[in-house]
Amino acid sequence: MPSEIVFDPYKDLYSKSVGLIRSSEIRDLMSVAGRSDVISLAGGLPDVTGVPTSELSSLMTRIIEDGFAEALQYGDTEGFYNLKTQLVSLMSEENIKAEEEHVLITTGSQQALDLLARIFIDPNDIIVVEGPTYVGALTAFRPAGPRFLTVPLDDEGIRTEILEEELRSLTGARPKFIYVVPNFHNPAGVTMSEERRKHLVDIATRFEVLIIEDNPYGLLRFEGDSVEPIVNRIPERVVYVGTLSKVIFPGIRVGWVLAPLPIHEKLVKIKQSADLCSSNLNQMFACAFLESGLWKKNLDELKKRYKARKDSMIEALGQYFPEGSSWTNPSGGLFIWATLEEYLDTAKMLPLAIEQKVAYVPGSAFYPDYSGKNRMRLNFSYPTVEQIQEGVKRLGKVIRREMDLYRSLGIGKK
Numbered sequence: 280m281p282s283e284i285v286f287d288p289y290k291d292l293y294s295k296s297v298g299l300i301r302s303s304e305i306r307d308l309m310s311v312a313g314r315s316d317v318i319s320l321a322g323g324l325p326d327v328t329g330v331p332t333s334e335l336s337s338l339m340t341r342i343i344e345d346g347f348a349e350a351l352q353y354g355d356t357e358g359f360y361n362l363k364t365q366l367v368s369l370m371s372e373e374n375i376k377a378e379e380e381h382v383l384i385t386t387g388s389q390q391a392l393d394l395l396a397r398i399f400i401d402p403n404d405i406i407v408v409e410g411p412t413y414v415g416a417l418t419a420f421r422p423a424g425p426r427f428l429t430v431p432l433d434d435e436g437i438r439t440e441i442l443e444e445e446l447r448s449l450t451g452a453r454p455k456f457i458y459v460v461p462n463f464h465n466p467a468g469v470t471m472s473e474e475r476r477k478h479l480v481d482i483a484t485r486f487e488v489l490i491i492e493d494n495p496y497g498l499l500r501f502e503g504d505s506v507e508p509i510v511n512r513i514p515e516r517v518v519y520v521g522t523l524s525k526v527i528f529p530g531i532r533v534g535w536v537l538a539p540l541p542i543h544e545k546l547v548k549i550k551q552s553a554d555l556c557s558s559n560l561n562q563m564f565a566c567a568f569l570e571s572g573l574w575k576k577n578l579d580e581l582k583k584r585y586k587a588r589k590d591s592m593i594e595a596l597g598q599y600f601p602e603g604s605s606w607t608n609p610s611g612g613l614f615i616w617a618t619l620e621e622y623l624d625t626a627k628m629l630p631l632a633i634e635q636k637v638a639y640v641p642g643s644a645f646y647p648d649y650s651g652k653n654r655m656r657l658n659f660s661y662p663t664v665e666q667i668q669e670g671v672k673r674l675g676k677v678i679r680r681e682m683d684l685y686r687s688l689g690i691g692k693k
């Protein structure tokens with residue numbers, strides 16, 4: 280990452296919207312967290328070490344040899360049709376009923392969020408997000424200049440009773456959409472319960488609001504039963520966003536949006552202006568990997584690894600984190616969300632943690648107003664069990680030291 284630019288001779292030229300973008304704290308952090316001597320519990324990287332590389336290289340060779348004329352060309356903006364068929368079948372694994380004509384393939388689901396911001400948000404429009412929410416959604420939505428209405432979540436997902444109250448108090452105004460990550464939330468790790476989903480659907484219907492259901496982690500369930508997707512309940516009010524990043528690997532940059540046809544049409548137009556089409560080569564590769572069925576074996580292996588790592592992190596948190604801390608216990612996905620004593624500030628504490636060679640993401644990154652100061656996101660998909668144990672132990676020490684310091688100043692429990 281280049282060093283910070285102090286003088287920018289071009290500053291008068293930039294648009295207002297670029298001024299609304301703050302560099303993601305996660306990205307800034309990666310440069311330090313990625314150092315080999317730092318145990319990183321910070322990133323959101325899936326473990327790609329188990330992918331069957333020799334099979335992958337045969338698939339790629341076959342695409343280049345047999346399908347090069349298509350693979351090396353521009354493709355349809357909507358996406359490679361056979362891949363759409365595979366994605367429809369992948370969605371059916373989560374009981375989602377979809378048809379190809381509603382699917383737009385995007386360059387990662389991050390692009391889907393960016394396109395959605397462009398077609399829906401005007402400056403000062405209200406949009407609803409969960410508190411905390413996915414940091415990449417904030418970076419996608421912010422340049423459009425919305426007013427964020429943040430609704431807290433708990434172990435059962437978004438607090439729909441608060442959402443309802445908030446919407447009722449917006450007399451005359453209607454949010455453009457409600458953005459939720461219902462399964463194994465990033466960063467909170469929680470899954471929206473059946474009751475909350477029902478209530479959310481009821482609210483969206485009564486208040487005539489769209490829902491964006493962002494579901495990168497649904498297939499990464501390693502324990503418990505799945506809950507019916509929101510899109511099945513009111514498809515006409517839901518824009519569903521999916522990705523292969525976490526169930527296959529992120530390097531191919533394949534995501535998609537499943538939307539009602541009028542919205543789909545707008546998304547296709549705006550994608551055309553963004554990048555004409557996603558890479559044909561990558562789409563054909565993703566399609567071949569899905570067709571081969573190899574992804575299932577890979578996913579089963581990933582789930583086993585992630586469960587072992589999550590269990591290890593939960594155990595380490597219990598052993599090393601001080602009294603007064605709490606954390607979520609996800610049944611899938613990549614993240615645990617920890618809450619420390621209220622007076623602690625995890626952003627201020629981060630340099631101390633990095634000094635002790637461990638990194639996490641401070642909670643404030645996940646709130647539009649940068650609150651959530653006493654919280655942190657911990658990733659368990661990428662570090663090994665040994666690194667998790669050592670990393671949480673180091674982190675526990677840093678937190679205790681910080682608490683001692685506050686106590687010596689008369690803050691916190693003696």
Ligand SMILES: Cc1ncc(COP(=O)(O)O)c(C=O)c1O
Nearest residue numbers: 323387388389413465522524534
């Ligand atoms: C909730 C959520 N949505 C979207 C994305 C974007 O993923 P990608 O662009 O790799 O598909 C991520 C990545 O971490 C995520 O956690």
